[in-house]
Amino acid sequence: MAEKTWVRMVTAQTPTNIAVIKYWGKRDETLILPVNDSISVTLDPAHLCTITTVAVSPSFDQDRMWLNGKEISLSGGRYQNCLREIRARACEVEDKEKGIKIAKNDWEKLHVHVASYNNFPTAAGLASSAAGFACLVFALAKLMKAKEDNSELSAIARQGSGSACRSLFGGFVKWIMGKAEDGSDSLAVQLVDEKHWDELVIIIAVVSSRQKETSSTTGMRDSVETSLLLQHRAKEVVPKRIKQMEEAIKNRDFGSFAQLTCADSNQFHAVCLDTCPPIFYMNDTSHRIISCVEKWNCSEGTPQVAYTFDAGPNAVLIAHNRKAATQLIQKLLFCFPPSSDADLNSYVIGDKSILKDAGIEDIEDVEALPPPPEIKDAQRCKGDVSYFICTKPGRGPDLLSDESLALLHPETGLPK
Amino acid sequence: MEEKTWVRMVTAQTPTNIAVIKYWGKRDETLILPVNDSISVTLDPAHLCTTTTVAVSPSFDQDRMWLNGKEISLSGGRYQNCLREIRARACDVQDEEKGIKIAKKDWEKMHVHVASYNNFPTAAGLASSAAGFACLVFALAKLMNAKEDNSELSAIARQGSGSACRSLFGGFVKWNMGKAEDGSDSLAVQLVDEKHWDELVIIIAVVSSRQKETSSTTGMRDSVETSLLLEHRAKEVVPKRTKQMEEAIKNRDFGSFAQLACADSNQFHAVCLDTCPPIFYMNDTSHRQD
Numbered sequence: 173m174a175e176k177t178w179v180r181m182v183t184a185q186t187p188t189n190i191a192v193i194k195y196w197g198k199r200d201e202t203l204i205l206p207v208n209d210s211i212s213v214t215l216d217p218a219h220l221c222t223i224t225t226v227a228v229s230p231s232f233d234q235d236r237m238w239l240n241g242k243e244i245s246l247s248g249g250r251y252q253n254c255l256r257e258i259r260a261r262a263c264e265v266e267d268k269e270k271g272i273k274i275a276k277n278d279w280e281k282l283h284v285h286v287a288s289y290n291n292f293p294t295a296a297g298l299a300s301s302a303a304g305f306a307c308l309v310f311a312l313a314k315l316m317k318a319k320e321d322n323s324e325l326s327a328i329a330r331q332g333s334g335s336a337c338r339s340l341f342g343g344f345v346k347w348i349m350g351k352a353e354d355g356s357d358s359l360a361v362q363l364v365d366e367k368h369w370d371e372l373v374i375i376i377a378v379v380s381s382r383q384k385e386t387s388s389t390t391g392m393r394d395s396v397e398t399s400l401l402l403q404h405r406a407k408e409v410v411p412k413r414i415k416q417m418e419e420a421i422k423n424r425d426f427g428s429f430a431q432l433t434c435a436d437s438n439q440f441h442a443v444c445l446d447t448c449p450p451i452f453y454m455n456d457t458s459h460r461i462i463s464c465v466e467k468w469n470c471s472e473g474t475p476q477v478a479y480t481f482d483a484g485p486n487a488v489l490i491a492h493n494r495k496a497a498t499q500l501i502q503k504l505l506f507c508f509p510p511s512s513d514a515d516l517n518s519y520v521i522g523d524k525s526i527l528k529d530a531g532i533e534d535i536e537d538v539e540a541l542p543p544p545p546e547i548k549d550a551q552r553c554k555g556d557v558s559y560f561i562c563t564k565p566g567r568g569p570d571l572l573s574d575e576s577l578a579l580l581h582p583e584t585g586l587p588k
Numbered sequence: 589m590e591e592k593t594w595v596r597m598v599t600a601q602t603p604t605n606i607a608v609i610k611y612w613g614k615r616d617e618t619l620i621l622p623v624n625d626s627i628s629v630t631l632d633p634a635h636l637c638t639t640t641t642v643a644v645s646p647s648f649d650q651d652r653m654w655l656n657g658k659e660i661s662l663s664g665g666r667y668q669n670c671l672r673e674i675r676a677r678a679c680d681v682q683d684e685e686k687g688i689k690i691a692k693k694d695w696e697k698m699h700v701h702v703a704s705y706n707n708f709p710t711a712a713g714l715a716s717s718a719a720g721f722a723c724l725v726f727a728l729a730k731l732m733n734a735k736e737d738n739s740e741l742s743a744i745a746r747q748g749s750g751s752a753c754r755s756l757f758g759g760f761v762k763w764n765m766g767k768a769e770d771g772s773d774s775l776a777v778q779l780v781d782e783k784h785w786d787e788l789v790i791i792i793a794v795v796s797s798r799q800k801e802t803s804s805t806t807g808m809r810d811s812v813e814t815s816l817l818l819e820h821r822a823k824e825v826v827p828k829r830t831k832q833m834e835e836a837i838k839n840r841d842f843g844s845f846a847q848l849a850c851a852d853s854n855q856f857h858a859v860c861l862d863t864c865p866p867i868f869y870m871n872d873t874s875h876r877q878d
Contacts, residue, residue: 401858404820431864438866442817442858448847450854452875459868466865 186307216566222303262316287579305332306339342567373497430475471546602723638719678732721748722755742776
């Protein structure tokens with residue numbers, strides 16, 4: 173009689189995050205330990221997320237992974253770190269209904285299949301590895317019934333990709349740099365949840381870029397090795413800013429939040445410029461967006477919008493509230509209208525209701541927008557922005573119980 | 589019998605200069621004293637220069653100036669500083685041929701006319717105020733027979749425009765930041781002359797720009813007030829780089845020279861980016877790597 177095989181499967185969804193106090197520079201390349209703390213805001217997974225299905229079965233003869241439909245190698249150090257660390261924490265699993273019983277010491281002999289999918293383009297520079305590794309670690313932990321809490325899991329996700337550790341929580345999250353050599357205290361904690369400051373609206377401008385960007389890993393290593401300003405930033409500037417940012421978030425002090433966010437984004441890019449060879453992540457469009465925001469904030473007397481840029485030209489704009497976000501999208505659509513053949517429905521995605529609030533239903537409404545009064549001789553730069561995403565602070569990782577959302581077939585364990 | 593009037597005139601030509609270790613930030617706005625030393629290379633005036641004619645005559649009833657053909661006001665602090673400082677150092681002048689005799693104390697009663705012309709566009713951002721103020725000071729010093737040497741004159745040009753002090757010499761020049769409160773020791777000295785390393789060739793790409801740029805004066809003040817990296821640069825980085833750059837120039841060590849010049853340019857722009865609001869002087873064309 174043929175032994176009936178089984179497949180145990182779990183599907184998880186994880187958000188991505190954007191740092192408002194930046195991580196740039198490692199003190200340990202292997203364990204991915206940073207030179208300073210960082211703070212991020214988690215984005216709503218309804219708009220930007222990674223979905224990962226992990227499956228285990230005695231019929232699998234090797235670990236395999238598919239990313240966005242394409243099989244990839246799991247042999248790299250980062251994947252191996254995550255797999256090893258979770259396997260070491262695997263516990264007994266019993267599913268009487270399916271007749272599955274896995275003892276603690278069975279796990280090391282079993283192989284896993286992983287299928288992962290980002291609902292946003294990898295090329296858009298929207299931190300897909302953060303969401304990806306966080307999801308992998310979270311899903312594997314659920315599959316293997318590890319008992320660790322999300323902070324402990326974040327220390328493992330960190331070894332896949334530094335910023336992944338911050339995607340283990342919703343709301344505002346802090347990655348504590350830690351002191352221990354083994355990185356056991358370098359992990360993420362939640363500062364406040366996503367409801368604490370839920371009037372914030374986040375608009376991401378995905379900026380057209382011809383340039384292949386320097387990878388974060390290479391870039392920050394070059395910065396550590398060659399920037400004479402980086403150590404001063406890490407030792408003197410960031411510790412103070414972290415404290416001030418925690419206060420600003422706790423007190424919902426948007427003025428301070430915006431000033432700190434913009435200053436830290438600019439300083440991160442300043443360190444990139446101070447690197448040898450110099451790294452330019454922002455381009456003329458990025459600068460134009462900053463200029464728009466700075467002029468508006470100045471004319472209002474108190475900041476309406478904060479901006480921050482990661483290792484790429486995309487702008488993440490955080491508006492104080494819905495009203496500010498509505499005005500912002502009007503100004504942005506004036507300055508960066510879609511190219512003539514673009515469809516408005518795909519030009520602003522995510523929470524599309526922002527367009528309705530702004531009184532914009534079709535291309536004619538975009539063309540009729542008035543120039544922002546605070547900008548002299550405002551130019552309309554068609555095609556400089558590929559599209560906009562409207563979102564908000566969001567929740568942390570979750571299991572998806574709906575089997576139809578699983579990316580692997582429940583019987584074969586292969587991609588659907 | 590009508591008194592015959594006279595005009596005494598002097599024409600000078602001054603080069604511009606480009607800093608290879610940058611000046612960015614003042615510790616004193618009025619005296620124009622910098623937060624760090626800087627080093628520059630003087631460019632050949634045959635290609636880029638300011639030509640200035642200064643004239644004095646009892647028939648002039650006020651100080652007047654024309655820049656590139658357009659009359660401009662001399663009432664601003666920077667022009668007033670230069671005029672006052674040179675006038676204070678004016679000496680006796682005697683031109684027997686023209687029948688001109690000016691006593692030291694006559695100078696304060698007489699007015700000057702100044703005409704200045706840059707052979708390169710002001711809008712091109714090629715440091716026209718450096719060449720301009722250096723030329724004004726140098727020409728006035730010759731007109732008024734001041735005895736000061738070029739380093740002492742550079743301390744006066746400095747009060748017109750900081751980087752002007754470095755245009756009082758050819759070759760490679762250092763602007764010593766100085767320590768004195770009155771700025772008397774904040775002046776330029778020549779490191780080496782233009783023959784020392786004459787195989788260097790300089791190509792300037794004048795990049796098309798739609799943007800109106802932030803003025804250096806405003807920009808560096810904002811940087812001093814808001815950049816948390818500027819002080820570290822001024823206190824820790826530039827002093828070492830200045831020493832290394834002097835060595836590199838002395839030894840014609842192009843490898844070190846290039847590494848230092850590029851690194852310092854990038855760090856200056858990094859400080860501009862670290863300013864609130866951020867200043868972007870370079871654009872995509874400046875950056876293009878592919």
